[in-house]
Structure formats: structure tokens, C-alpha cells
Amino acid sequence: QQQVKQSPQSLIVQKGGISIINCAYENTAFDYFPWYQQFPGKGPALLIAIRPDVSEKKEGRFTISFNKSAKQFSLHIMDSQPGDSATYFCAAIPNDYKLSFGAGTTVTVRA
Amino acid sequence: NAGVTQTPKFRILKIGQSMTLQCAQDMNHNYMYWYRQDPGMGLKLIYYSVGAGITDKGEVPNGYNVSRSTTEDFPLRLELAAPSQTSVYFCASSWGQGVTDTQYFGPGTRLTVL
Numbered sequence: 001q002q003q004v005k006q007s008p009q010s011l012i013v014q015k016g017g018i019s020i021i022n023c024a025y026e027n028t029a030f031d032y033f034p035w036y037q038q039f040p041g042k043g044p045a046l047l048i049a050i051r052p053d054v055s056e057k058k059e060g061r062f063t064i065s066f067n068k069s070a071k072q073f074s075l076h077i078m079d080s081q082p083g084d085s086a087t088y089f090c091a092a093i094p095n096d097y098k099l100s101f102g103a104g105t106t107v108t109v110r111a
Numbered sequence: 112n113a114g115v116t117q118t119p120k121f122r123i124l125k126i127g128q129s130m131t132l133q134c135a136q137d138m139n140h141n142y143m144y145w146y147r148q149d150p151g152m153g154l155k156l157i158y159y160s161v162g163a164g165i166t167d168k169g170e171v172p173n174g175y176n177v178s179r180s181t182t183e184d185f186p187l188r189l190e191l192a193a194p195s196q197t198s199v200y201f202c203a204s205s206w207g208q209g210v211t212d213t214q215y216f217g218p219g220t221r222l223t224v225l
Contacts (some may be wrong), residue, residue: 009151032211043115043201043216044154089153098169099214101153 004092006102014110019077022092026071029055030092030100035064035075038087038104042075047088068089080109112137115217117202123223124192128170132187132220142205143185144169144214145177147198154201160185161208193225 006023013019023033034049050057050064051074057064061080066073077084090102118133122221128205136143141162146154156169161180176188185204189196199221203214 008151013190034213041218043203043218045216046213049211096158098156099154101155103151103153 002103003100005035006090006105008105009103010106010108012110013080013109015080015082017080017109019075019080019084019107019109020070021075021088021090021107023102024065024072025092025100027092027094028071029094032093033064033066033073033089034093034099035062036039036091036101039087040086041094044089064071071091077107080107082109082111085109114138115204115215117200117217117220119220120218124189125224126191126192126194126225129188129190130192130222132189132200132202133223136185136204136215137180138203138204138206138215139172139181140204140215141182142178142208142212144203145175145185145187146201146203147171147196148201148219149198150212156188157200171195175186188225189222194224196222197224198222205206214217220222 015062035047036044037047038044061078063076087103087106117134144159145157148154153204155171158177160166199219205212205214
């Protein structure tokens, strides 16, 4: 049973376009929402994260939008570049500190 | 620093065989984790450890065992391999277990059970 639902499963975007990945959760005990980036053959690496008391966080071309009332959060990749082609996982951390991951979104940026 | 290292990178097992996946970290992290990653399913926590000598079950522990005799090492043991254990296995570590403590992942071990 997936505690964090992620969509879409994959997306293709042109270079310079915007990639949007959405996640939804049910457990209101989640305290922190990180996003991980994974390149083929590598382990996931933390990309950006947000607390539920913040509605938006931006780091460079990556922005998390968080809607606490709807229990949804999303990752926006602005000005997508071929080097952004990877699998992105949203995650949520409850008060027992065990990460729950979404199923992942494979992003392909076409040059 | 090498970070989190895992060996082997790839392995093929026959049903019923056993093996140990090795994981080591050189960041002096207290917390270590084992995950499995199945296609379209994200990562699921198998076992974790909060320090040498202390381990606990995660979401999918059946068929696996762990031990933590040192801060650096956290091996994962498969006793009787089954096709359902075909997966990519990731080891991770973190300094603490607070919500903002980043988990650092190793490069993974791809295991196939035939």
C-alpha cells in the first residue's frame, strides 16, 4: 500500500520547458517532504525538501509547492535541461522517521 | 570520503541459495538503512539500525536478516533466495533520525534470483 501516491509515471519535456510532478498523501503525521533525484545506475540523492508549514520552497530551477489542506505537493523543474533527465521520487517522513517513497517519475528532457 | 559503498554491484542467485550484501559508510553515521527498489514501486524499507548492535524491522523484512557489529558496516543477509527477492537493493546512512537528517544512498546492488 503506497502511502505517497506520485504521478505521472513518466514524462517527456523539451529543453527549456517545465516539468511538473505531483504527489499526494493521506497520513497527516508526515512532518517533512523531501524529493530525491536518481540517475541510472546510481542511488537516490536528496534534491530539495520542504516542511508542511511552508507553502513553497525554491532552490535554483527546482521548486516545491505544498498544499497542506489538500495533502498534495509538487515539484516543478523550470527551464528543464538534458542533464535533468532522471527518475524523481517524492517522499514523506512521519514522526517515526521512516521514509515513505512515491513510486517515482522518469523525466526525459529532449534537446 | 567514499560515502556509502555497496558490494557486489550485480549478482545472480539460484532459488534457495544464500548471500550477503555488503554495505559500509565512512561518514561516522549512527543510522543505517536497507531498501529494496522494485519497478514502479519506489523504495521500501527492509531493516534499519540506530547504532552498533541495534537493528529493527522496516516495512518488508521477511526473508532477510541484518546485523550491525560496527558503526561502519551493515550487511544484509538473504538465507533462502526466492524469485520475489529479485530487486535492486540500496543501503543508506544518516547522522541522525530527525526529519531533516539527510539519508545518503549507496550505488545499489542488482540481484536476480532464478
